[in-house]
Amino acid sequence: MEHESFTIQVLLFARARDLAKADSVELRLPFPATAADVRQAIRECCPQLEPLLASSALAINHDFADDSTPIPKNCEIALIPPVSGG
Amino acid sequence: MEHESFTIQVLLFARARDLAKADSVELRLPFPATAADVRQAIRECCPQLEPLLASSALAINHDFADDSTPIPKNCEIALIPPVSGG
Amino acid sequence: MIRLTRDPIETHELTQSVLRPGCGAVVLFLGTVRDLTGDERTVFLDYEAYAPMAEAKMAEIEADVRSRWPVGEIGIVHRLGRLYVGEVSVAVAVSCPHRDQAFEAARHAIDRVKELVPIWKKDHAPDGQSEWVPGTPLTR
Amino acid sequence: MIRLTRDPIETHELTQSVLRPGCGAVVLFLGTVRDLTGDERTVFLDYEAYAPMAEAKMAEIEADVRSRWPVGEIGIVHRLGRLYVGEVSVAVAVSCPHRDQAFEAARHAIDRVKELVPIWKKDHAPDGQSEWVPGTPLTR
Numbered sequence: 472m473e474h475e476s477f478t479i480q481v482l483l484f485a486r487a488r489d490l491a492k493a494d495s496v497e498l499r500l501p502f503p504a505t506a507a508d509v510r511q512a513i514r515e516c517c518p519q520l521e522p523l524l525a526s527s528a529l530a531i532n533h534d535f536a537d538d539s540t541p542i543p544k545n546c547e548i549a550l551i552p553p554v555s556g557g
Numbered sequence: 558m559e560h561e562s563f564t565i566q567v568l569l570f571a572r573a574r575d576l577a578k579a580d581s582v583e584l585r586l587p588f589p590a591t592a593a594d595v596r597q598a599i600r601e602c603c604p605q606l607e608p609l610l611a612s613s614a615l616a617i618n619h620d621f622a623d624d625s626t627p628i629p630k631n632c633e634i635a636l637i638p639p640v641s642g643g
Numbered sequence: 644m645i646r647l648t649r650d651p652i653e654t655h656e657l658t659q660s661v662l663r664p665g666c667g668a669v670v671l672f673l674g675t676v677r678d679l680t681g682d683e684r685t686v687f688l689d690y691e692a693y694a695p696m697a698e699a700k701m702a703e704i705e706a707d708v709r710s711r712w713p714v715g716e717i718g719i720v721h722r723l724g725r726l727y728v729g730e731v732s733v734a735v736a737v738s739c740p741h742r743d744q745a746f747e748a749a750r751h752a753i754d755r756v757k758e759l760v761p762i763w764k765k766d767h768a769p770d771g772q773s774e775w776v777p778g779t780p781l782t783r
Numbered sequence: 784m785i786r787l788t789r790d791p792i793e794t795h796e797l798t799q800s801v802l803r804p805g806c807g808a809v810v811l812f813l814g815t816v817r818d819l820t821g822d823e824r825t826v827f828l829d830y831e832a833y834a835p836m837a838e839a840k841m842a843e844i845e846a847d848v849r850s851r852w853p854v855g856e857i858g859i860v861h862r863l864g865r866l867y868v869g870e871v872s873v874a875v876a877v878s879c880p881h882r883d884q885a886f887e888a889a890r891h892a893i894d895r896v897k898e899l900v901p902i903w904k905k906d907h908a909p910d911g912q913s914e915w916v917p918g919t920p921l922t923r
Binding site for chain 4: 654655658662664665666667668669670671672673674675676677678679728729738740742745746749750753
């Protein structure tokens, strides 16, 4: 039996966008998946983001996620590098 | 031998002016005199200022005075009730 | 810059006047006439000052703030005369390189203004009664 | 009131908008573009935001401040796009009955904005070099 999977877009900003040379990356994840799985998939698909991953947060539907946060099938996901507003 | 004496004006503000019904009071002091002597002279000449004296400061030439501060012959003296600016 | 004025305080000009390229933070404090003190309603306040001493004390406060924080510019303005509810009675604007400095400096300045500057206000209630606001005795 | 804008921040209108008859204290904080960071000279900064999340976080900060202090009104505005030295990048205005409340509330709001709101700035130096300002990792 094949595991169910789904596709997500991860929005990229600031230094993450510059490193990836893209506004977003598309990832394929097994279902169910957590934010930790998203991190791992980013690591595999975009090694150039590696130096930024540890200090970055993931946001799901405009809220910060923990590693254990589940990823809904239809959601907006973003990688949030250390913020420097103000 | 008569002691030397001199005359000072003490400027009055806010509640002090209302209580004394005057912008200033004239006092005759022995020379030399201190701010404590000014307080005592105010007490004697203007008993209506008594309730305000303990919480008020004296200013000599625009600076706050201690009881021991000497009173120069030509100076500007003011009674400063508790301030309420702002 | 320190100033006593009987005209409305130009808070925008004051704020603009403290901006400095080396300062990333500006804090402006405005004191305004409140409608209520406890249960007592205010219609207007009459402010009076012992003006030459008030200016001397405000200048001392400016110097004190500059000695404690890396101030780009500081402005302290107090209004005198009759002020109705909502009007600005005092304004302090400070610029510093960083925000912790600007917040601390502005707070210190307004605290000192309220403690040390010979200015008094008389509160006028809706029933026509008026009284001098008790204020704080000098502690120094 | 929270807002992201690409236009110059109207700091005077913001300040006026928080005045309330029951509030005797207003604190306005302005963050401006500094010419130097350490020894590094800045010509301009480019600010970008993850706008919908930035607005959501700013609204959360407004709600948090209102829950902690008796706020009359609060406004938080952040500018985006290219800002030259001296320009205002962020403004926070708060009114409260008393000054300790207004100072604490404004300080808390700007601290939280700098910690939680997904906005980034890229520093452009006189030699044409540019780099993203390192910023603070989220600690939440």
